[in-house]
């Protein structure tokens with residue numbers, strides 16, 4: 001049984017993409033899977049199938065029903081902002097204890113071979129009024145999968161995320177560099193090599209666009 005926290009160097013780098021690829025790869029090997037998205041912002045309550053929890057449910061081959069959505073992502077907010085800022089707009093005072101308790105209960109109740117918890121934004125994006133993603137990771141103590149991109153600036157973002165986790169003693173299971181979509185992004189292979197050159201002892205995985213073979217090797 002493996003339980004991992006999927007965190008990122010930035011928002012929109014590919015955390016959900018990577019999590020879904022890992023869930024699909026695990027299922028293809030006959031493993032049971034589970035996923036949680038403790039707080040989600042930028043979700044349209046009337047059209048959520050392509051949201052993070054909607055994509056995670058589809059990758060797990062679970063039904064796209066409200067009950068399933070509630071089970072993996074009960075704290076949902078419409079504004080595409082950090083979760084506490086989005087929650088505030090809806091009059092909700094989001095606290096880290098709510099996220100921690102939800103995750104702990106879900107992790108304890110699951111016997112899945114692979115269980116993933118996806119954060120929001122980057123390592124230190126606020127998750128609640130009183131805590132960042134890092135605080136949630138420290139509370140849960142899970143090894144993380146750190147997802148970085150390959151846009152210009154991503155090398156520093158990824159290395160900074162790695163350093164931050166290390167400085168707090170959090171184990172890193174793997175760093176996945178998910179190729180950014182910008183046509184003018186720097187060379188992908190060189191970007192992955194640059195991260196590897198400065199990241200120290202950690203597994204670095206290159207997730208080129210349109211290729212999910214890396215996920216099968218990782219899970």
Ligand SMILES: Nc1ncnc2c1ncn2[C@@H]1O[C@H](COP(=O)(O)OP(=O)(O)OP(=O)(O)O)[C@@H](O)[C@H]1O
Nearest residue numbers: 011012013014015016017121178179207208209210
């Ligand atoms: N390696 C890749 N190949 C193809 N598409 C990708 C890849 N990485 C990311 N994407 C696409 O880029 C977009 C942003 O990725 P994604 O939604 O996974 O980011 P995220 O880090 O989960 O963002 P958020 O902070 O909102 O949770 C999505 O449309 C996703 O499918």
Ligand SMILES: C[C@H](N)[C@H](N)CCCCCC(=O)O
Nearest residue numbers: 011041042080081082121125
């Ligand atoms: C709405 C968006 N897609 C993410 N889920 C939330 C990103 C929060 C980032 C906050 C920050 O670090 O400045």
Ligand SMILES: [Mg+2]
Nearest residue numbers: 015016052118
């Ligand atoms: Mg996501």
